Amino acid sequence: MENKRLKVAVLYNESNPDIYLSNNIDPEKLDFIPYFDIHNINPIDEFNAQRQRLIDMGYDAYSLNIKDDIYLLLDNLSKEKPDVIFNFIEIFNEDPKLEMNICGLFELLNIPYTGASPLGLANCQSKFLAKKILASVGVNVPNHFLITEVPFDIPEGIKFPMIVKPAFEDGSVGIEDESIVYDEDALRKRVEFVCSYYDQPALVEEYINGRELNVAILGDKEAIVLPVSEIDFSAMPPQYHKIVSYQAKWDASNETYHKTIPVCPAVLPAEVERQIAEIARKTFEVMEVRDYTRIDMRLTDKGELFVLEVNPNPDLTEGVGFMRSAAAAGYTYNDILSKIINYALARKK
Helix, strand or coil: CCHHHCEEEEEECCCCHHHHHHCCCCHHHCCCCCCCCCCCCCHHHHHHHHHHHHHHCCCEEEEEECCCCHHHHHHHHHHHCCCEEEECCCCECCEHHHHHHHHHHHHHHCCCECCCCHHHHHHHHCHHHHHHHHHHCCCCCCCEEEECCCCCCCCCCCCCCEEEEECCCCCCCCCCHHHEECCHHHHHHHHHHHHHHCCCCEEEEECCCCEEEEEEEEECCCCEECCCEEEECCCCCCCCCCCCCHHHHHCCCCHHHHCCEEECCCCCCHHHHHHHHHHHHHHHHHHCCCEEEEEEEEECCCCCEEEEEEEECCCCCCCCHHHHHHHHCCCCHHHHHHHHHHHHHHHHC
């Protein structure tokens, strides 16, 4: 089937799009020198840019913000009858656990869609479940425990410092500088905050000090491990921990955003690269992710590799994250979009 005959629905969910209207940043008012250019582009602009790029590539593409309205989605799919869905829906009714249900709907409607399946999303959405699955096949993960209610007991054998995360969020939501704790009092305070503010369990794990590596994987049946990207923390001010917090990932007005510098490809010994690829492929298979995935790892001074997170359907913004590794492998942006769409179409065939 030729590109020009394929109708692609670019679907996303921004229930309150007006929130971005007052989010512009004036670089001249920052009290530090920005490392990255600040363009004040919001997610809706990105989704519309994806649609336009697909149109330029010859697809019959349109975009739709479902705005937490399942009937709007169903009516649109019935009317437009897209050949394939480019799925950017990550949350529904403010509940990240409902992300998998949207894909389940696509499955029931028999419409091909990009990215992970409901099972793959479920495996990764629960950080606790993901670590249990990985540990069961011998993948190294930090020592950890789950807290479903407070007060709580601290298991024997787990060591400080620890990091406290919401159990079901992604995109570094809930991960801040204060998430790293060094004693029991700070641990209990942070856990109480996470359980209360995010209304979900807290995952506590030993903080792994080391190099932060992002491993991008392309493919459906077979995993293509792309060049490893490293987050360089050498410019991070000493008052901040060397982590990719929510602010460091998304807030261009925050200094940490400009002090977490990507280096791709990362400079690594050949044996370490081989181990990373082996772990990445095993993780890809056991977590049942597909199309495009990012696995976050840490490499300690002793040469130990720990998987921290598995991120199905990561951000596809040009020049960052997944796409940075793809470019280092020689793929153009259009190459990746076409491959992801073709993976989805091939599953229907």
